[in-house]
């Protein structure tokens with residue numbers, strides 16, 4: 001298991017995590033953003049815009065956010081407030097947290113990072129942000145033996161007066177897919193959702209798995225702890241497990257919106273889908289000294305109906 005701090009082509013600091021079977025992950029300090037997650041065969045599982053990859057210097061200029069990977073939307077999701085779109089955490093430089101407090105598991109005992117995993121701890125502290133609160137956001141990114149990627153994020157209210165604060169938050173994960181027309185999402189059937197393309201009007205999702213034939217921008221409420229992204233062509237299913245995030249966002253900009261985004265290739269909508277654990281409907285409120293915690297764990301498993309291998313439905317039922 002190795003963890004190393006290096007510079008990328010634009011001279012930006014990033015941490016590279018490696019596990020013995022060959023899987024890797026990269027986390028940029030800028031935005032505290034996971035920007036790569038590869039399986040043991042070196043296949044990239046996250047989407048990062050080629051526009052960015054082709055000309056890092058040209059496109060990637062702070063305070064612009066990195067288009068792809070796992071941006072952290074905090075303390076505001078989308079335009080749900082007075083701050084900039086998706087808050088400021090994704091365009092701040094995070095620091096390496098050299099002395100993170102243990103992450104207490106449900107039995108209250110600490111779970112330090114084990115040597116079976118490759119881990120990095122990052123921290124974002126309040127500074128001259130447009131947000132009148134003192135806070136600490138800690139994030140642990142872990143590449144597990146075998147290649148699963150886990151992300152635990154903790155928000156603490158460190159106000160010294162008795163002021164509480166509220167926030168919305170999302171891990172805005174961009175997954176790489178073979179062809180969006182061949183992808184379906186399982187686990188969100190029959191759920192209530194807010195449609196961001198219709199002024200957040202509420203609807204109920206149809207009973208079948210979600211497929212794509214146009215722009216999608218939905219916030220699923222009370223989403224289950226497991227969601228599966230089935231990529232037929234790649235015979236691969238990504239399982240997203242989440243804790244502490246009641247909602248889940250599904251987004252694909254499709255063609256028109258893709259053309260309108262300067263940091264996104266016109267056809268790149270075909271090769272990505274965002275599935276984002278989130279807290280949107282009911283913001284979190286923390287009193288001074290209080291802490292909120294959320295977690296996502298991503299695993300990529302081979303799937304193919306014809307071979308009788310993984311049946312996403314069974315996965316979601318934990319079978």
Ligand code: TA6
Nearest residue numbers: 078085086172196217249251276
């Ligand atoms: O998560 C979906 C969403 O909120 C969409 O509405 C779309 O705006 C997307 O995020 C990307 O936002 P960005 O600010 O990164 O362009």
